[in-house]
Amino acid sequence: MHPNDPVTAALAGYRAAVLAKDVDAFCALYDPDIHVFDMWGRWQHQGLAAWRDMASGWFGSVGDERVVVEFSEVHSSVSGDLAFGHAFVRFSAEAADGTELRSLNNRLTLVLKRQAEGWKIAHEHTSAPIDHASCKAMLQR
Amino acid sequence: MHPNDPVTAALAGYRAAVLAKDVDAFCALYDPDIHVFDMWGRWQHQGLAAWRDMASGWFGSVGDERVVVEFSEVHSSVSGDLAFGHAFVRFSAEAADGTELRSLNNRLTLVLKRQAEGWKIAHEHTSAPIDHASCKAMLQR
Numbered sequence: 001m002h003p004n005d006p007v008t009a010a011l012a013g014y015r016a017a018v019l020a021k022d023v024d025a026f027c028a029l030y031d032p033d034i035h036v037f038d039m040w041g042r043w044q045h046q047g048l049a050a051w052r053d054m055a056s057g058w059f060g061s062v063g064d065e066r067v068v069v070e071f072s073e074v075h076s077s078v079s080g081d082l083a084f085g086h087a088f089v090r091f092s093a094e095a096a097d098g099t100e101l102r103s104l105n106n107r108l109t110l111v112l113k114r115q116a117e118g119w120k121i122a123h124e125h126t127s128a129p130i131d132h133a134s135c136k137a138m139l140q141r
Numbered sequence: 142m143h144p145n146d147p148v149t150a151a152l153a154g155y156r157a158a159v160l161a162k163d164v165d166a167f168c169a170l171y172d173p174d175i176h177v178f179d180m181w182g183r184w185q186h187q188g189l190a191a192w193r194d195m196a197s198g199w200f201g202s203v204g205d206e207r208v209v210v211e212f213s214e215v216h217s218s219v220s221g222d223l224a225f226g227h228a229f230v231r232f233s234a235e236a237a238d239g240t241e242l243r244s245l246n247n248r249l250t251l252v253l254k255r256q257a258e259g260w261k262i263a264h265e266h267t268s269a270p271i272d273h274a275s276c277k278a279m280l281q282r
């Protein structure tokens with residue numbers, strides 16, 4: 001994947017913003033009309049103000065830990081003013097001394113639109129598969 | 142949404158193929174290289190042969206019931222040879238006499254690519270949100 005690929009660039013920006021707990025940098029990755037099917041607790045988030053609230057709450061809850069994001073099996077396609085990608089994601093929480101405290105995996109789909117100011121994430125879908133018998137999320141791949 | 146929109150057409154084809162339990166009609170909607178993050182039990186499905194196995198197993202398990210699929214809050218965008226859409230989905234099981242037996246909701250993202258033979262679904266992501274406290278899927282919206 002070329003480093004100028006819009007999906008690769010968005011994933012790198014996501015990783016950096018989460019590591020830095022930087023709400024502004026995080027929100028700069030997204031279209032004002034962002035639509036998200038997020039893995040946790042709500043059926044959807046619509047618009048950047050709602051998504052900023054999610055990020056503020058998330059980053060504010062991290063305390064002096066850090067959240068390290070790793071992507072694998074990244075796929076990307078671009079045509080015209082649309083790009084899409086999918087990947088597996090691993091989130092790990094690190095203590096201030098770098099010790100890994102816990103981790104989980106999920107699945108990510110991104111759709112980006114090319115705007116005047118560059119590529120922005122217009123739609124994001126994260127999930128974990130559901131075990132049919134227990135109806136519980138499978139959080140370790 | 143225009144009825145010739147590729148996302149709208151794919152959703153209509155999906156609904157019809159599931160109602161008819163028609164594996165060939167279902168598979169005709171998909172790209173040979175289809176990649177799916179499906180809601181149930183597995184981290185991913187890759188390629189139409191694997192996806193056909195899923196459909197055969199699903200349709201074969203339905204017996205003399207029917208599965209009725211309804212989409213709501215459908216969004217669609219097209220640029221170049223890529224299209225994407227997202228929607229809420231309601232699956233209901235009907236007895237042979239038309240009585241609704243049970244239902245569940247989920248969330249769907251589709252990415253389509255324009256091929257020589259028309260638009261085909263290249264990536265599909267379905268999920269339900271996960272309740273943070275119980276780690277259980279929320280199956281009713």
